[in-house]
């Protein structure tokens with residue numbers, strides 16, 4: 001008689017069998033007993049009320065299509081690299097939720113965890129056309145200004161850029177049309193080119209050498225050897241022109257300064273004596289330089305003009321006295337220019353003294369400055385008996401003028417009675433100049449003392 005199997009052994013045999021899923025063959029092998037013995041023990045255990053411990057619920061694995069198991073957690077687990085874009089991921093979830101509601105077919109590549117294009121690209125593909133189109137509408141309305149679009153849409157600029165990127169991929173942004181070209185036919189006007197005149201750029205402009213001697217103030221009783229010196233200088237140096245800028249004669253016979261009946265007034269020479277003194281001076285001069293060989297000009301000064309004033313006061317003498325003056329110079333082939341008028345040589349204006357707009361001679365201590373400020377061309381003048389030569393800068397193409405006072409050609413140190421006691425600084429001599437292109441190119445003052453040393457033998 002086989003002894004009964006203890007209860008604990010039966011319980012162990014039932015537990016092993018249960019752990020192996022009821023496989024009696026495997027359990028018999030594990031327990032090292034025969035399969036029939038195991039069956040006997042199981043039946044004995046059931047009779048004694050011995051059952052295996054409770055087993056957990058069986059796991060039923062169901063393969064669910066991926067599109068149905070897709071959720072935000074899935075993306076967070078699989079793609080930690082885009083965790084910094086969780087906000088976009090949340091937006092993605094919303095998009096997906098909405099799309100699933102209308103049975104949207106999620107593209108297979110999106111849910112492929114091995115796909116390398118993640119993050120923004122995924123989100124972009126899921127953006128609805130409506131949102132992108134709204135961005136495009138605002139973008140076009142504000143002149144393709146992305147920053148302004150972001151402001152109007154109340155979205156980050158990066159979001160707008162992304163929308164626009166997607167829109168371009170979907171061909172939602174029309175290409176920029178080129179500006180229309182409007183061709184207008186403009187009738188051609190004739191072009192006239194005028195060369196700006198600047199003497200500095202005209203080295204080939206003609207030049208003219210001119211000897212000036214001015215304000216000789218010839219009067220009866222004066223010694224005229226200095227006229228010979230001047231004549232010799234002209235003969236030796238052969239200038240192109242000789243110009244006397246006025247006050248050749250003193251013309252005391254026609255002066256109005258002294259009181260009629262006074263001693264000075266009564267000592268005045270006659271008009272004939274004044275003319276005779278002039279002839280005497282011209283004879284001395286032309287004894288050295290033949291008449292008519294070199295052009296000579298006289299521009300009458302205020303002292304010659306005394307004769308015209310005298311005739312004006314005595315109408316019955318009209319043209320009688322002035323004719324004699326004109327004939328005197330004409331006899332020696334000197335051309336004459338009226339008082340206050342200009343003689344132009346090479347574009348340089350020559351006159352006895354420039355006048356103000358009130359017809360007064362320009363005077364003062366430095367008349368050259370006043371003349372230089374007011375004149376529109378280079379000026380050569382006399383009258384003040386003080387040699388001076390200025391180059392005056394000007395705003396303009398012809399960027400400077402010259403102003404030259406030629407001084408006086410009286411005997412050295414001689415002061416006419418009307419100037420006695422006045423501030424001096426007078427210069428006695430002649431001026432040898434080169435005129436060119438509207439300016440005095442060079443100006444050489446030769447003192448009467450130099451002339452005397454050179455020719456006074």
Ligand SMILES: [Fe+2]
Pocket residue numbers: 215246247301302303352382383384
């Ligand atoms: Fe004068």
